[in-house]
Amino acid sequence: MSPPFPPDPLQERELMLTRRRFFGLSAHSLGAGLGAMALQSILPKSALAATPTLGPHFRPKAKRVIYMHMEGGPSQLDLFDYKPGLQDYYDKDLPESIRKGQRLTTMTSGQARFPIAPSIFNFNKYENNQDGVWLSELLPHTAKLSKDMCVVRSMHTDSINHEPGITFFQTGNQQPGRPSFGSWMSYGLGNANANLPAFVVLISQGIGNMQALSARFWGSGFLGGEHQGCKLRSGKDAVLYLNNPAGVSREDRRRMLDLVGELNEKEYERSLDPEVRTRVAQAEMAYRMQMSVPELTDISTEDEKTLAMYGDDVHKPGSFASNCLMARRLAERGVRFIQLYMRGWDQHGNLPKEIRAQSKAVDQAQSALVKDLQRRGLLDDTLVLWSGEFGRTVYSQGTLTKTNYGRDHHPRCFSLWMAGGGVNPGTVYGATDDFGYNITENPVSVHDLHATLLHCLGFDHKNLTFPTQGRDMRLTDVFGKVIPGLMA
Amino acid sequence: MTELLLVFGRFHVVFLHLPLGIFFALGFVEWTAWRKSQGPVPRVWVALATASALLAATSGWLLHEEPGRGEDWVMEWHERLGIAIALGSILCLWLHRKGKVKQYRRTLCLLVTALLPAGHFGGMMTHGDDFLWEPLKQAKEISADATYSSHIAPLLKARCVNCHGARKQKGELRLDTPDWILAGGEGGLAIEPNAPLESELLYRIRLPLEDEDHMPPEEKRQLKPSELELLETWIHAGASFEDPFPWVGQEEQTLEVAAVEEEKESLEPMNLAPLKDALVHVQPLAANTDALWIDFSAPCADMDDAQVRALLRPVLQHIVELNLARTIITDELMPLFQEMPRLEKLDLRETAITDVGLKNLGHHPTLHTLNLVSTRVTDVGISQLKTLPSLQKVWLWNTACTAEGVTSLQKEAPQTHFILVE
Numbered sequence: 001m002s003p004p005f006p007p008d009p010l011q012e013r014e015l016m017l018t019r020r021r022f023f024g025l026s027a028h029s030l031g032a033g034l035g036a037m038a039l040q041s042i043l044p045k046s047a048l049a050a051t052p053t054l055g056p057h058f059r060p061k062a063k064r065v066i067y068m069h070m071e072g073g074p075s076q077l078d079l080f081d082y083k084p085g086l087q088d089y090y091d092k093d094l095p096e097s098i099r100k101g102q103r104l105t106t107m108t109s110g111q112a113r114f115p116i117a118p119s120i121f122n123f124n125k126y127e128n129n130q131d132g133v134w135l136s137e138l139l140p141h142t143a144k145l146s147k148d149m150c151v152v153r154s155m156h157t158d159s160i161n162h163e164p165g166i167t168f169f170q171t172g173n174q175q176p177g178r179p180s181f182g183s184w185m186s187y188g189l190g191n192a193n194a195n196l197p198a199f200v201v202l203i204s205q206g207i208g209n210m211q212a213l214s215a216r217f218w219g220s221g222f223l224g225g226e227h228q229g230c231k232l233r234s235g236k237d238a239v240l241y242l243n244n245p246a247g248v249s250r251e252d253r254r255r256m257l258d259l260v261g262e263l264n265e266k267e268y269e270r271s272l273d274p275e276v277r278t279r280v281a282q283a284e285m286a287y288r289m290q291m292s293v294p295e296l297t298d299i300s301t302e303d304e305k306t307l308a309m310y311g312d313d314v315h316k317p318g319s320f321a322s323n324c325l326m327a328r329r330l331a332e333r334g335v336r337f338i339q340l341y342m343r344g345w346d347q348h349g350n351l352p353k354e355i356r357a358q359s360k361a362v363d364q365a366q367s368a369l370v371k372d373l374q375r376r377g378l379l380d381d382t383l384v385l386w387s388g389e390f391g392r393t394v395y396s397q398g399t400l401t402k403t404n405y406g407r408d409h410h411p412r413c414f415s416l417w418m419a420g421g422g423v424n425p426g427t428v429y430g431a432t433d434d435f436g437y438n439i440t441e442n443p444v445s446v447h448d449l450h451a452t453l454l455h456c457l458g459f460d461h462k463n464l465t466f467p468t469q470g471r472d473m474r475l476t477d478v479f480g481k482v483i484p485g486l487m488a
Numbered sequence: 489m490t491e492l493l494l495v496f497g498r499f500h501v502v503f504l505h506l507p508l509g510i511f512f513a514l515g516f517v518e519w520t521a522w523r524k525s526q527g528p529v530p531r532v533w534v535a536l537a538t539a540s541a542l543l544a545a546t547s548g549w550l551l552h553e554e555p556g557r558g559e560d561w562v563m564e565w566h567e568r569l570g571i572a573i574a575l576g577s578i579l580c581l582w583l584h585r586k587g588k589v590k591q592y593r594r595t596l597c598l599l600v601t602a603l604l605p606a607g608h609f610g611g612m613m614t615h616g617d618d619f620l621w622e623p624l625k626q627a628k629e630i631s632a633d634a635t636y637s638s639h640i641a642p643l644l645k646a647r648c649v650n651c652h653g654a655r656k657q658k659g660e661l662r663l664d665t666p667d668w669i670l671a672g673g674e675g676g677l678a679i680e681p682n683a684p685l686e687s688e689l690l691y692r693i694r695l696p697l698e699d700e701d702h703m704p705p706e707e708k709r710q711l712k713p714s715e716l717e718l719l720e721t722w723i724h725a726g727a728s729f730e731d732p733f734p735w736v737g738q739e740e741q742t743l744e745v746a747a748v749e750e751e752k753e754s755l756e757p758m759n760l761a762p763l764k765d766a767l768v769h770v771q772p773l774a775a776n777t778d779a780l781w782i783d784f785s786a787p788c789a790d791m792d793d794a795q796v797r798a799l800l801r802p803v804l805q806h807i808v809e810l811n812l813a814r815t816i817i818t819d820e821l822m823p824l825f826q827e828m829p830r831l832e833k834l835d836l837r838e839t840a841i842t843d844v845g846l847k848n849l850g851h852h853p854t855l856h857t858l859n860l861v862s863t864r865v866t867d868v869g870i871s872q873l874k875t876l877p878s879l880q881k882v883w884l885w886n887t888a889c890t891a892e893g894v895t896s897l898q899k900e901a902p903q904t905h906f907i908l909v910e
Contacts, residue, residue: 058774059685192811193785194767292786332813332837334769334785375909376837377859377883455676458774460691463701482676 054188056458061488062383062421063192065185065457066327066338068366071166072211072345073414075392075407076436078119078355080415081153082134083436086118086394090402094395098437105160107348107397108408114395116435117405120352129426138359141367147426148370148379148419150486154430154439157390157411157446162211162346165389165411168446170217172475179221179466181450182337184475185457186220186227188464192334195292197230197285199337200330204234204320206344207361208354213341222468225278226285229339232326234318238297242290250290257283296329309368313361321365328372331382345388349398349406370419379420383456387416394435413439416449422456424488447480455482497550501614504548506540507573508607515600518593528592534584538577545574560655562609569606573599616709618646634735636666640722643715644669647704666729681727684720685774693719694776759802766799773808779830781809791815797824804828813837813859819845825852832878833857843869851875862886867893874901884908 077083094114108114122137126146133151135143142149159165164174171178179187182199191198201218218229232238244253261280268276299307302325307314313321320342327338342362347354366386373379391414392407399405413432419425431441451461454475461480465472514537517529528534548570552563576599583592611619634640644663650656652673653664661673672678672688680686692703693711704710711719718735725733763770769783780803784791796817800807807828813835822845825831831852837859846869849855856878860870866888873879874897884894884906894908 055772056774058688058691059683060773061686190769190771192769192771192783194769195786295789334783334811371909375883375885375907376861377835377881377885377907380857380881460675460688460701463699481674484672484676487676 054464056189057460057463058458060421060456060458061381062456063189063381064331064334064336064338064421065182065383065385065453066331066340066369067181068340068342068362068384068386069166069169070345070362070386070388071213071341071343072162072206072209072347073165073388073390073392073409074345074358075119075347075351075355076153076413076415077392077394077407078121078351079136079138079359080151080417081413081432081436082123082136083118083394083434084123085434086116086436089116089435090118091115091400094435094437098433098435100438102412103160104393105409108393108395111397114393115400116394117396117400117407120403128428130428133426133428136359138356139363141364142417144367145370145419148374149417150419150423150425150427150429151415151417152429152444152449152486153413153415153432154441154443155387155391155414155416155446155449156439156443157414159390160409160411162389162409163214165409166213166217169387169389171221172447172450172477172480176214176216177219177221178473179223179227179475180218180229180339181453181475182218182229182339183220183223183227184454184464185337187223187466188459189336189457191336193292195288196296196330196333196335197289198335199227199229199339200335201229201231201339201341202234202323202326203231203341204318204323204343204361206342207357208344208350209346209348210343211346213343218339222473223466224274226281229337234323236317238326239289239293242293244290253287253290257287292333296333297326299325299329306372309364309372311364311368313365319365320362321368324365324369328369328376328378331373331378332376347392347407350404351392351406352404373420381421383421383423383453384419385416385453386418388414390414394437410437412437418486422487424486427485429483429485442483442485444483444486445479447476448483450476451480452483452486456487493550494554497547497552497554500544500547500551503540503544504607504610507537507544507577508603510537510540511577511596511600511603515596518596522593528584528589531581531584534581534592538581541574541577545570560650562612566606566609566613569602569609573602573606576602616646619709633732634718634722635732636722636729639718639735643711643718647709647711647715651704679723679727682724684723685777685779687723690716690720690723691774696776763799763803766795768799770803778806779808780806781811782807783811784815785811785813788812788814789816791817793817793821796821800824800828805830807831809833811835812839815839817841819848822846822848825849825855829854831855835859836863837883838862841865843872846870846872849873849876851877854878856880857882859883860887864888867897870894870906871897871900873904876904879904881905881907 077086092115094116099114103109119136123134124137124143125132125134126143128146128149133146133149135146157165157168159168159174167176168174170180172181180199182201186198189198199218203213215231218231220226220228233240244250260283264276264280267273307325310321310325313319314325316322320340323340327340330338342358344354344358347358370379370384373382373384390409390411393410394407397406397408413436429442430439430444432438433440454461454464461474461476461482465474467473510533514529514533517533521528548567552567576595580592580595580599583595648663651658652661654662657673659673659675661678662668662671663678669678675688678687678689684690689703692701693716695702697706697710721735722733760770763782767786769781769785771781771783773779773781782800782803784796791812792815796812796815804824804827808830810828810831810833814837816839817836818840819842822841825834826848832854834855834857838861841860841863843864843866846865849858849872855876857880858873859882861883862885864887865884867890870882870884870889870893873882879901880903882904885908887908889908891908894906898904898906
């Protein structure tokens, strides 16, 4: 039993002091013993953080993550999960023995019929390290990664709608407010490049129906503001107001920051509010980004052949191709967690037309990203994840014709792929039934995925914790198990 | 009240010494009295012995009632003998009171004999099965080589198999046969051959004692540093279940551990301060290790030979992974890598390194991953890497190396993977 919250603010302040000291100490012992202790006691003032980082539990296979989130929920049936048998079921009703009364969204629960819509796209078999993998004609470039990819066909999630679905994928919880995966990485591993944020977010606009992307998806929750994802803008300038105004030199800026820093430190001693230190850390980061961001975003040093690999869109700032190139440049510079969003996979209607355009926008670029990392020797310790927040239904939403159909949200099963650091290359994991509706083999929950990714990054998911609200919080809450079949 | 009973139960480990001492003393006194044809000792001594036996037996019984106490034959026999001795001591007291000296002394003799196995079983539970004879056994085991069956299996049996064996599989893990060891448990694989820092088994053992995931559990007998070292050496050597691996044995090993600990102490905060101030990323590779990953990504544009040398000098012994990509170092720095005895991964992407510098990697014993992407090295230069005994991967994209050169080198050094993607 913890004592009741003290009503006296002075007493509370004293408790805060001891608590902070305690957390600091426990971070030392949790961290890396002597090494971490040595590290944390000598952080330069410029790198003061409200929450100290921990260091990995065991030697990581992956040092960084590139997470391509396909906002909207790409259709597994038209991209990854080949169901040739469905051609015979065209326009027949989905058997009740398959649906078993499972919940639907209100967008289709009122439909009179649930007619099966087989994919109109051809699938081809590609060689991998097992007996091959079937992939859709929509992803010809991605298919070249067949020997590097681990395709998971048995993902499932708890959520049937976008907002809670993405929140669940990003934070391990459907309710908003918990720290994002990237924030956990920033907290757990810190940044290998102190001149750039540990957690960078890049957003690309899609072709079809797009859902809102809230900044809380890359929020840091209780972990402290400096672990929050830093969104780079899609336009011409990745960061606005990067240059000092006329008449202000870099030295002036430095002197100003030093003085404000001193005042902030006094304020921190008075209030013990960790956000004060977060503010100092952010101001210092911004100061360093004035130098590092122009170098990062200057792609004039890229050779023509490399740019061509990513496709013509690479010259359009904010396109998925351009963001993939940026992801490689961030990875090269040691950024820990690179979050790419591609909007527009929410194809409730006109799916064939929209998914074709949408796939074209990502296919070449994502393949180029993996290949580019590989030849530079970076794929071995970069974990690449490609996923939506859920899959799509086998039955058509709205009118089904031979050439057109739509698909509603489907959380019971969907597919994703991974590659790189620690991932079992050239494999397929899990399977679904003949209708692509339920999982028949090796289900993987979002918590399991998180636990496994954390394992690749050197963490025991049960021990990467932060104490708040009276308990040790985890990315995997109280769930999740590591899935050895996904790992090399 | 139950708490008090629990405490009373735990006092078993204190009480048990009373009957041991009193009964042996009583036995000895009665033996000398019998030799000299004297009568038995005053009853108060027998009563004291009986009381102590009852105290030990009741507390022991209560201790066993605590949840989480295991069941096995040792426990079972310890308990049976304990109860028998308590009952026997009452019989002794009764015979003494009835004046049946001969039967009293015979029963006493039996009790003292029964105390030996009872006490020994108890000791096995608290100190481990081999506690008594261990020093003798280990003295014999000093040898140049060890194998799984001679060294690892007995160690796992003594420390782990009680809970991770045929009878119990805590965490769905068994460590009693090679197949089970490889299968791992609910948290994934237990061991990663060649990679002690990545092996869950060692990670758990190295966790602080108070961590709930620490193994063996806090109250159980812990592994000695030399035993941990043995497991580490075995896994490092590939965790083979058949092939022998080099192991220098007990005495020398203890010395080596002491040396390593001394070395750890040298990793003073002072030594890392300049690195951190220069915004160089320094991170231990795992919990409870002094192996470091050092990354110069942030200040790379300003990092020349002199600066890198000055910053790394104090921590040369600890560097296992080093990223110098995009720094402005030259071939002059290359001899420094020879002074990093544990260096495994070296990233020299986009630096001015040439063939001249590669010569200085010579015979580095542990280097296994080398990134030379976007440097000016050529086929001639990389052919010097043949002599590196541990080298596994070399990345060569965007260098002056040619496909033909790499292919022919690949044939000469099949153990290394030279990667030149076009």
